[in-house]
Each structure stands twice: as C-alpha cells, then as structure tokens.
Amino acid sequence: MASLDVEALTVRFGERSVLDAVDLSVAERETVCVLGPSGGGKSTLLRAVAGLQAVDAGRVRVAGRDQAGVPAHRRDLGLMFQDHQLFPQRDVAGNVAFGLRMRGASRARAAARVAELLELVGLPGAGRRAVASLSGGEQQRVALARALAPEPRLLMLDEPLGQLDRGLRERLVVELRELFERLGTTVLAVTHDQGEAFALAHRVAVMRDGRIAQSGTPSEVWQRPASAFVARFLGFDNLVPGTVRAGTPAVVRTAWGELPVPDGTPAGPCTLLVRPTGVRLDGGDGLRARVVSRTFRGDHVAVLLDVEGAPRLEAACTLRRAPDVGDAVRVAFDAEELVRLPPHA
Numbered sequence: 001m002a003s004l005d006v007e008a009l010t011v012r013f014g015e016r017s018v019l020d021a022v023d024l025s026v027a028e029r030e031t032v033c034v035l036g037p038s039g040g041g042k043s044t045l046l047r048a049v050a051g052l053q054a055v056d057a058g059r060v061r062v063a064g065r066d067q068a069g070v071p072a073h074r075r076d077l078g079l080m081f082q083d084h085q086l087f088p089q090r091d092v093a094g095n096v097a098f099g100l101r102m103r104g105a106s107r108a109r110a111a112a113r114v115a116e117l118l119e120l121v122g123l124p125g126a127g128r129r130a131v132a133s134l135s136g137g138e139q140q141r142v143a144l145a146r147a148l149a150p151e152p153r154l155l156m157l158d159e160p161l162g163q164l165d166r167g168l169r170e171r172l173v174v175e176l177r178e179l180f181e182r183l184g185t186t187v188l189a190v191t192h193d194q195g196e197a198f199a200l201a202h203r204v205a206v207m208r209d210g211r212i213a214q215s216g217t218p219s220e221v222w223q224r225p226a227s228a229f230v231a232r233f234l235g236f237d238n239l240v241p242g243t244v245r246a247g248t249p250a251v252v253r254t255a256w257g258e259l260p261v262p263d264g265t266p267a268g269p270c271t272l273l274v275r276p277t278g279v280r281l282d283g284g285d286g287l288r289a290r291v292v293s294r295t296f297r298g299d300h301v302a303v304l305l306d307v308e309g310a311p312r313l314e315a316a317c318t319l320r321r322a323p324d325v326g327d328a329v330r331v332a333f334d335a336e337e338l339v340r341l342p343p344h345a
C-alpha cells in the first residue's frame with residue numbers, strides 16, 4: 001500500500017482552470033473522499049492522478065515517487081470509474097481476471113485469485129455468470145473485485161455507488177469500509193453524495209470550482225463548515241448575514257433578531273449558520289413565526305417557518321412535538337447550534 005501526495009495540481013481546458021493548484025494527501029491505509037457539486041473537477045482530479053489526463057502544473061507522488069512521465073498502466077492503481085464498465089462479452093471471472101492476465105499471472109493463479117476476490121466482495125461462486133445477468137449492485141461488486149484483483153497500491157473510485165438505489169448504497173458503503181479496513185487499502189474516492197462520503201471516508205475534501213474548499217474528518221466538516229458554500233452543500237439552509245458583538249453573553253445581530261452565540265465567538269460581520277436542531281419552538285416570548293410546511297424525515301420532522309421581514313427558518317422537531325401547518329409559534333435558539341462563518345460565500 002502507498003500514500004498519495006498531490007501538490008499544486010493544475011489542469012486547464014482552454015482559459016479555464018478545472019483544477020486550480022489542488023493540494024491533497026492520502027495517507028497509507030486512509031480513505032479520502034472528494035466531495036462536491038457536479039462540474040467541480042472531481043473526476044478530472046482522479047483522471048490526473050491516474051495518468052489519464054495531462055496536467056499543466058503540479059505534481060503527483062505515489063509512495064513518495066513522482067509520477068510525471070509514468071504512463072497510466074504503470075502507475076499500479078486500481079480504478080473503478082463510472083465510464084469503465086464491465087466487459088459484457090466476458091463472464092464475471094473473465095472480468096475480474098482481466099488485470100491479472102494483463103500482468104502475466106498464470107491461468108491457475110488467476111483462477112485462484114478470482115475465487116478469493118469473489119468471496120471477498122460477497123459473490124462466491126459467481127465466476128461463470130454472464131455480466132448481463134447481474135443486478136446493478138452485483139455489477140458494482142464485480143467492478144470492485146476487478147479493481148482490487150492486481151493488489152493495487154492505491155484504489156481510486158469515481159462515484160462507486162452512483163447507480164444504485166439508496167438502500168443498497170447504504171449497505172454497500174458499510175461493506176466497502178469494512179473491506180478497506182481489513183485489506184488496509186489506501187483509497188481516493190470521489191462522489192457528489194455527502195452521505196456516501198461521510199460514511200466511507202476517514203477524511204473528506206469538499207471541492208468547488210477546481211479548488212479544495214475544506215478538508216477534515218467527516219465530523220469536523222459537519223460540525224464546522226468553513227464557508228456558506230460548504231454549509232449549503234451539506235444541506236444547511238439557515239444562513240443569514242449577521243454581526244457578532246463580543247461579551248458575556250456574546251450575541252449576533254441578524255434578521256432573526258439578536259441570537260446567543262457561544263462565548264469567545266470572534267466579533268464582527270459574519271454569515272451565521274443556525275442548525276435546525278438549535279431552533280426551538282417553545283420559545284416563550286421569542287421570535288414570532290408561522291409554520292408553512294412539515295416534511296417527514298424519518299428520525300425528525302423538518303418544520304419550515306415564515307418569519308416576517310426575514311428569511312425562512314428551518315427547525316428540526318421530534319414527530320411528537322412538531323406543530324401543524326399554519327400554527328403560530330415562538331422561536332428560541334441554542335447558542336451551541338449557531339456557527340459563525342466568514343461573511344462571504
């Protein structure tokens with residue numbers, strides 16, 4: 001297994017930098033997931049690391065070795081890409097064995113390894129099946145077995161579970177994580193699905209317009225989004241301009257009133273993020289609001305509130321406590337659920 005270091009990697013298409021001096025490292029045995037909206041440059045990053053995309057500047061190192069001039073097939077990477085479908089004319093075993101035979105493994109050695117890998121991905125004995133007879137999830141597992149077969153130093157996944165329905169995705173993502181843990185695989189994955197990234201990765205990097213907007217552990221990024229862009233991408237919509245006044249208690253002045261923020265929050269202009277879990281609807285003489293919608297989310301109800309003269313506000317309520325559409329409520333805020341973000345984007 002190997003570490004990956006990407007330094008100041010830049011790819012331009014015409015005038016436009018699709019990767020703009022990207023720095024990113026993946027330690028040995030670590031899974032890093034690059035996350036971001038469509039068109040942000042995620043696939044281009046993977047392709048550049050794999051040697052499938054020429055770069056304009058910067059460096060890719062695998063296990064400390066500069067990969068400049070090393071062609072894709074000599075980089076010793078396992079690839080599972082959206083556009084690298086299985087070979088339909090080969091059976092499952094033929095697909096999994098592909099990389100092994102390319103590397104000169106004997107027929108017997110390849111057959112033994114294929115059996116081992118199919119076992120590993122939960123498809124024991126499926127070697128003779130036709131690819132067309134497999135479900136989407138089974139095909140995904142075969143693609144994974146094919147990528148893992150030559151024991152690559154680094155595994156690269158592009159939207160690994162993209163095509164699958166939600167239930168299957170949630171199950172497979174746990175299986176993948178356990179598998180990588182067990183094998184000690186170093187993994188760089190890209191996805192636009194934050195749930196998938198947070199469940200799979202030790203560390204996530206949020207990408208925007210060819211740059212890394214934030215990187216950290218899933219809980220760091222979730223707890224402390226670095227910008228309004230990251231917060232929005234994570235699904236937080238309660239964002240409003242504000243000005244923090246230091247003191248005890250510290251407060252922030254916003255269109256939703258003067259709200260409490262944790263002591264020690266730096267003074268000055270900001271964008272304020274209010275987590276829906278920090279919006280309480282039993283707020284005594286607090287902010288007046290009216291319920292405009294309720295959306296059932298499984299473990300809570302998202303309640304959307306209309307506040308006169310201010311943006312709408314979302315609250316997360318238990319099913320039992322969620323008010324009805326049209327109800328008038330008073331809102332109070334938990335300081336611990338309010339996060340000060342930089343004032344612009």
Ligand SMILES: Nc1ncnc2c1ncn2[C@@H]1O[C@H](COP(=O)(O)OP(=O)(O)OP(=O)(O)O)[C@@H](O)[C@H]1O
Nearest residue numbers: 013018036037038039040041042043044045191192
């Ligand atoms: N060969 C190319 N020539 C010109 N532009 C390209 C080329 N490849 C990609 N792009 C552009 O670069 C941008 C980044 O594309 P990329 O596929 O890396 O994004 P992405 O974040 O992976 O998006 P998605 O999640 O939709 O796959 C897009 O605007 C895309 O249109």
